[in-house]
Amino acid sequence: MTSEASGEATTTSEAAARTADLGDRGGADPDIKRRKLHVLEQMANRGIFFFTAALVLIAALFIDGFASLENITDVFHRAAPIGIVAVGMTFVVISANYLDLSVVAQVATAAVVLIGVSNNSNIPMAIGLALLIALAYGIVNGVAVGVFKANAVIVTLSTTFIGLGLLRWASGGSIYFGPSDGPIRSFGTTEIGPFPLSMIVLVVIAIGLHFLLNRTTFGFLLKSYGSNRNATRLAGVNTALVVVGAFLISALGSTIGGFVLAAFSNTAVSAMSSGFDFEALAAIIVGGTSVFGGKGSVLRTLLGVVFVSVLTNIMVLSGLGFGYQQMAIGALIAAAVSVDALARRAAGK
Amino acid sequence: MDVVDESDALPEDPSRTGDAIIEARGIVKRFGGAVAVDSVSMAVPPGEIHGLVGENGAGKSTLMRVLAGILSPDRGAVVVDGEELKAGDTRAALEAGIALVHQELSLVEEMTVAENILLGSTPTRAGLIKTGELKRIAAEALDEIGVSVDLDEPIGRLSVALRQFVEIARAVARKPRVLILDEPTATLTPTETDYLLDMLQRLSRRGLAIIYISHRIPEIFRICDRVTVLRDGRHVDTAAISDTRPQDLVDQMVGRQLALDLQTHRVPAEPGAVVLQARGIRAPGVDGVDLEVRAGEIVGLGGLVGAGRTELVRAIIGADLRSAGEVTVAAGGRTRRVAGIRAAVAGGLAYVPEERRTDGLALTMTVAENVALPNRGRLSRSGVLLFRKIADFALGLARTVGLRPPEIRREVGDFSGGNQQKVVLAKWLGRRPDVVVLDEPTRGVDVGAKVEIHRLVKDLADGGAAVLMVSSDLPELLELSDVIHILRDGRIVGTLTAEEADEKLVMSLASGEATVAA
Numbered sequence: 001m002t003s004e005a006s007g008e009a010t011t012t013s014e015a016a017a018r019t020a021d022l023g024d025r026g027g028a029d030p031d032i033k034r035r036k037l038h039v040l041e042q043m044a045n046r047g048i049f050f051f052t053a054a055l056v057l058i059a060a061l062f063i064d065g066f067a068s069l070e071n072i073t074d075v076f077h078r079a080a081p082i083g084i085v086a087v088g089m090t091f092v093v094i095s096a097n098y099l100d101l102s103v104v105a106q107v108a109t110a111a112v113v114l115i116g117v118s119n120n121s122n123i124p125m126a127i128g129l130a131l132l133i134a135l136a137y138g139i140v141n142g143v144a145v146g147v148f149k150a151n152a153v154i155v156t157l158s159t160t161f162i163g164l165g166l167l168r169w170a171s172g173g174s175i176y177f178g179p180s181d182g183p184i185r186s187f188g189t190t191e192i193g194p195f196p197l198s199m200i201v202l203v204v205i206a207i208g209l210h211f212l213l214n215r216t217t218f219g220f221l222l223k224s225y226g227s228n229r230n231a232t233r234l235a236g237v238n239t240a241l242v243v244v245g246a247f248l249i250s251a252l253g254s255t256i257g258g259f260v261l262a263a264f265s266n267t268a269v270s271a272m273s274s275g276f277d278f279e280a281l282a283a284i285i286v287g288g289t290s291v292f293g294g295k296g297s298v299l300r301t302l303l304g305v306v307f308v309s310v311l312t313n314i315m316v317l318s319g320l321g322f323g324y325q326q327m328a329i330g331a332l333i334a335a336a337v338s339v340d341a342l343a344r345r346a347a348g349k
Numbered sequence: 350m351d352v353v354d355e356s357d358a359l360p361e362d363p364s365r366t367g368d369a370i371i372e373a374r375g376i377v378k379r380f381g382g383a384v385a386v387d388s389v390s391m392a393v394p395p396g397e398i399h400g401l402v403g404e405n406g407a408g409k410s411t412l413m414r415v416l417a418g419i420l421s422p423d424r425g426a427v428v429v430d431g432e433e434l435k436a437g438d439t440r441a442a443l444e445a446g447i448a449l450v451h452q453e454l455s456l457v458e459e460m461t462v463a464e465n466i467l468l469g470s471t472p473t474r475a476g477l478i479k480t481g482e483l484k485r486i487a488a489e490a491l492d493e494i495g496v497s498v499d500l501d502e503p504i505g506r507l508s509v510a511l512r513q514f515v516e517i518a519r520a521v522a523r524k525p526r527v528l529i530l531d532e533p534t535a536t537l538t539p540t541e542t543d544y545l546l547d548m549l550q551r552l553s554r555r556g557l558a559i560i561y562i563s564h565r566i567p568e569i570f571r572i573c574d575r576v577t578v579l580r581d582g583r584h585v586d587t588a589a590i591s592d593t594r595p596q597d598l599v600d601q602m603v604g605r606q607l608a609l610d611l612q613t614h615r616v617p618a619e620p621g622a623v624v625l626q627a628r629g630i631r632a633p634g635v636d637g638v639d640l641e642v643r644a645g646e647i648v649g650l651g652g653l654v655g656a657g658r659t660e661l662v663r664a665i666i667g668a669d670l671r672s673a674g675e676v677t678v679a680a681g682g683r684t685r686r687v688a689g690i691r692a693a694v695a696g697g698l699a700y701v702p703e704e705r706r707t708d709g710l711a712l713t714m715t716v717a718e719n720v721a722l723p724n725r726g727r728l729s730r731s732g733v734l735l736f737r738k739i740a741d742f743a744l745g746l747a748r749t750v751g752l753r754p755p756e757i758r759r760e761v762g763d764f765s766g767g768n769q770q771k772v773v774l775a776k777w778l779g780r781r782p783d784v785v786v787l788d789e790p791t792r793g794v795d796v797g798a799k800v801e802i803h804r805l806v807k808d809l810a811d812g813g814a815a816v817l818m819v820s821s822d823l824p825e826l827l828e829l830s831d832v833i834h835i836l837r838d839g840r841i842v843g844t845l846t847a848e849e850a851d852e853k854l855v856m857s858l859a860s861g862e863a864t865v866a867a
């Protein structure tokens with residue numbers, strides 16, 4: 001809200017705040033603690049711009065094979081599904097409900113439904129079915145957390161198990177292969193310059209969600225709820241609806257992410273999305289959305305996705321195996337969460 | 350009179366600094382570019398109760414947080430026993446014997462009284478908590494301040510006032526030599542306040558240095574030996590209490606003349622029809638209460654802490670579940686039953702809760718956003734927020750309540766306690782509510798702002814709102830209320846009109862020393 005509104009009314013207090021800002025940066029008083037606070041806040045808020053730029057630069061300079069068109073396109077192909085999941089899940093994180101673990105089950109379900117059910121002939125029906133399943137996930141997760149006040153981690157862990165169990169039962173655990181041509185295949189392979197279609201879908205969704213978060217009453221209530229759910233309830237807000245909304249958006253993101261993943265890999269299997277939960281979370285909090293809730297940005301999540309994807313790509317190119325990649329994601333989450341917590345502490349909150 | 354040179358980083362008066370336990374030397378603390386504390390020095394010898402006063406945002410809490418090592422100053426030092434303390438190190442401050450009772454309660458609701466008292470200094474052996482030892486120390490601390498409460502009770506079940514005493518026990522359990530209390534009486538009724546003040550005098554006679562912050566001037570004159578006045582982060586004066594008059598203190602705080610006794614009772618308009626009606630209300634702590642509030646009327650609820658006042662209003666408006674009873678609101682030509690808080694707010698209710706930080710404000714959001722929350726309906730069009738409208742709206746309300754600084758894009762958590770309280774009020778004022786429920790509306794607000802807020806409450810009533818108010822501040826209750834119900838043990842034990850009511854009568858009814866045919 002701050003950034004959007006800043007161009008409007010110019011008040012004396014604003015002018016004061018601007019000079020204050022300048023004073024802080026150009027101040028003659030060399031105080032370590034204050035600078036530390038400043039740096040931490042920067043890292044928690046805007047740091048992702050610099051980190052991502054630096055990482056890309058380092059990769060381009062020192063990693064063989066990174067700066068090729070082929071590789072960049074591949075990075076985007078892999079980033080898009082996780083990105084779509086992450087921008088949706090950002091809403092759950094902002095609501096101060098930690099994360100939505102069930103994205104793992106949802107992505108796989110959407111992929112299997114798209115490829116397995118459509119059989120390349122009835123795509124609209126497959127999409128419709130997958131969206132209905134997303135609706136069910138959003139409502140079940142949202143009602144359990146928003147109405148019954150259950151812990152989101154436990155709830156979504158349960159729905160992950162139920163969902164994956166159902167999926168394995170329904171699919172018999174088999175792998176579905178998509179046909180070698182048709183709309184799904186061509187969606188998965190179309191590229192405009194280095195950008196696959198899926199990346200453009202991600203950007204469009206992110207811009208839409210950015211608008212939803214920053215310009216609409218729903219986004220406002222979500223942040224308010226994430227900041228203090230009690231005060232928000234006592235202001236007469238239907239908080240259950242807000243929570244259900246957050247989980248619905250997360251479910252929608254996971255489902256579209258599942259479509260995109262299936263189209264790219266042209267296969268679908270219930271195990272294909274393992275790790276999506278934490279990779280999405282890493283992108284979200286590296287992007288500066290606070291795990292304490294109430295604050296966050298969809299567009300910075302987008303940058304977080306690029307950061308995480310480039311990091312993974314660097315490790316792949318350097319011949320570091322999956323184990324190293326997992327460790328890196330884990331370390332990244334731990335580091336980002338610590339910076340978030342430290343910034344709050346340093347700010348005296 | 351002992352005036353400390355504020356332009357110099359070091360105080361010049363050796364006679365004072367020589368025997369002081371704790372000394373602040375030229376403390377400067379900035380937030381961003383704004384200076385919250387500007388070269389302030391003060392010194393407190395053992396056995397002294399040192400008052401610290403100033404308007405909301407004057408820098409009192411910030412200075413105390415520097416002394417307790419929670420904030421590290423941009424310049425200046427904290428000196429204990431002539432030795433400079435490591436800046437911004439809470440543990441060092443604790444070890445040096447400085448204990449701070451925060452302005453805002455900081456206990457963990459799920460943990461027991463005993464666990465809370467020893468939070469952060471839990472006695473352990475080989476990593477295991479020594480439960481017996483824990484309870485012994487906690488009991489000792491409570492004993493020292495003379496408060497009896499079940500050690501195994503979770504904090505969440507205690508009243509705010511009792512929690513305040515547990516906070517103090519927590520400070521005392523650390524065997525401090527300097528005890529700092531930041532507005533400890535803001536939610537206490539006169540009886541508990543008396544008790545607390547006596548206790549502090551007892552502690553100071555044993556050699557404890559005490560720094561005492563309050564907006565209630567009579568308290569300062571009752572217990573303090575010396576008093577320091579801050580204004581806009583600067584040290585204005587330090588004087589012996591015997592050389593000072595209340596009026597001087599207030600003038601120094603606000604930097605101009607301010608009439609102290611504006612406390613004239615308003616002339617209530619002819620009360621209108623019943624707007625808020627509650628019948629047979631029962632809830633935890635509330636034992637069958639009927640009451641009604643008419644349009645244009647201010648109904649006060651008095652009583653001791655634990656009498657069930659907060660529980661009663663929360664049950665009435667549906668913030669908490671009630672086990673029995675019915676509430677109706679008649680406004681705008683229709684009567685609705687109020688089941689939950691959402692229906693109540695939709696029906697025109699404004700609720701200023703007792704605990705602003707947990708129930709009233711989203712601290713990580715801006716003033717504009719907090720103010721917009723209950724008014725979002727008319728600050729948006731088809732679900733899209735109108736930012737220009739929000740900014741104008743919030744700025745107007747910030748001026749109305751005298752928010753300082755009037756920066757509506759600043760996070761609420763960055764404002765001083767009293768200014769946060771003004772934001773809670775601002776939030777609801779913009780709605781032109783039909784029913785206003787206020788629980789300690791001026792908690793932590795300075796003398797000048799209090800006069801303003803009282804005027805706003807009277808204006809609301811004069812504009813036809815039905816006002817129900819809980820206040821532990823007896824002069825406030827007497828000044829504003831047209832009718833006062835006194836609660837004891839969850840029941841109304843007496844009802845007084847504005848003409849009948851006086852401090853003595855209210856207190857004796859509240860404590861059960863007197864009875865009145867209700």
Ligand SMILES: Nc1ncnc2c1ncn2[C@@H]1O[C@H](COP(=O)(O)OP(=O)(O)OP(=O)(O)O)[C@@H](O)[C@H]1O
Binds near residue numbers: 406410452
């Ligand atoms: N964390 C913070 N970030 C930015 N500004 C702050 C922060 N904490 C306090 N301030 C500012 O510092 C100034 C002094 O605040 P402080 O809380 O010390 O006032 P106070 O004298 O305790 O007031 P009150 O009587 O309302 O409690 C205020 O202008 C306040 O807005």
Ligand SMILES: [Mg+2]
Binds near residue numbers: 409410
């Ligand atoms: Mg304060």
